[in-house]
Amino acid sequence: MQTVKMVVTGPFSAGKTEFIRSVSEIDVVSTERKISTAAEKAVKEATTVAMDFGRITVDDDLVLYLFGTPGQKRFDFMWEILSEGMLGFIVMVDSTRPETFREARSILETFRAYAPTPYVVAANKQDKKDAWDPEDMRHVLRLDSKVKFLPCIATEKSSVKSILLELLYSILAEMERGEK
Amino acid sequence: MALRGNLRDFTITQLLNLINLARKTGTLVVDGPSDTAHLAFRDGKLAYAQIGKTVTGLAVILHNANKLSSGQYKAIQQRASNISDKELGLLLINAGYLTKEDILTQLQLYFAGIVHRLFTWVEGSFHFENEMLPPDDRISVRLDLENLIIEGSRQLREWEQLQDEIPSLDMALKFTDRPGVNLRNVNLSVEEWRVVSYINPKNTIKQIANATKMNDLEIRRIVYGLLQAGLVEICRPEGASPAPQVRVFPTEDRDEQKSLVNRLISRIRSL
Known part of the structure; x- marks a missing residue:
């Protein structure tokens, strides 16, 4: 059995676990714990402390694993371990929480430093009324026009599928560029 | 004690x-x-x-x-x-x-x-x-x-x-590809000019700090300013030994790798 993996990263409460849950064929193996700090508790009740783990069986011979990283900075020692051997990565950004944009940028830089693999950035929670416009977010996140920055609703399978596909197209394009 | x-x-x-x-x-x-x-x-x-x-x-x-x-x-x-x-x-x-x-x-x-x-x-x-x-x-x-x-x-x-902005000083800097910007028209301090003179994808930020005798805070301050002004961007240092290569694909064959990605694409489409 051949296996490949992709990593879903981003700040605390960006929607990484939901993203994986939307497409994984198994119940996401999640290492969520109750949140201890009051500030974070105001955002959500539980958070990922080690990793989330989802699976998509491609055929008899190939499985895609999706790993979600813990969003809180104090668990960032897990990031490098999770990034090893990844095909590509997705950076999730909560469009409704501009206070996390700077951290998202920092996570993106950190993962780029770990491995020069293709990546896409997903502007999650675009269905919420206070979501930022993706173009404004692109400026704040200082994303080059060549970087794929895609609107996303992590709870909707179709939206998650399109993000994964865009990453796979980028991986394919990178391979083709490497052949020239 | x-x-x-x-x-x-x-x-x-x-x-x-x-x-x-x-x-x-x-x-x-x-x-x-x-x-x-x-x-x-x-x-x-x-x-x-x-x-x-x-x-x-x-x-x-x-x-x-x-x-x-x-x-x-x-x-x-x-x-x-x-x-x-x-x-x-x-x-x-x-x-x-x-x-x-x-x-x-x-x-x-x-x-x-x-x-x-x-x-x-x-x-x-x-x-x-x-x-x-x-x-x-x-x-x-x-x-x-x-x-x-x-x-x-x-x-x-x-x-x-x-x-948070500049997590690693082991990365390098390169000038952004913005044809409209002429660096000569930008007001830079002496310290900023010193840093600018070393900007090259071959030099890590740490090396620039050593060459300009700046501490971590000083170099980060200047690099942050240059990044915010859109004059430079962070890149992997040229010629640096690549990060230890962990196998991404289960096969070394390029055609098999492409086939694998295409199979993934078909599967995701069918979800």
């Missing part, structure tokens, strides 16, 4: 606060990433500071602060290199070159500068030696810690923000 611990658990600002509140007398020894610092306190006030093993003498401090001309400095080195700081201070005051206040002010600025450098140290260990003070031949000052603590807290916040 002497106070000891790790900078990850207890910051320099917190240590200074403790020493100030407890009116401690003694020497705080901080073992940082590349140097060791000694800060001596008397009744909770900074008395003396030294970084590294070499003692920076009064003549050097005054010369660097432009309080002694190069000629005066040379003469001191030749004729009075064996005398202590206290003796040299008296000599300069008696000769009318400087006042006592001049000397104390310059020493305070120099010692405060050392404490400022320590604010950027986030890794390392410390211990406090009660009642240990610098040798009698050194000139000590009495510098209130409150202002240093406030400044340290500010720097710490700035440091944390800058670390």
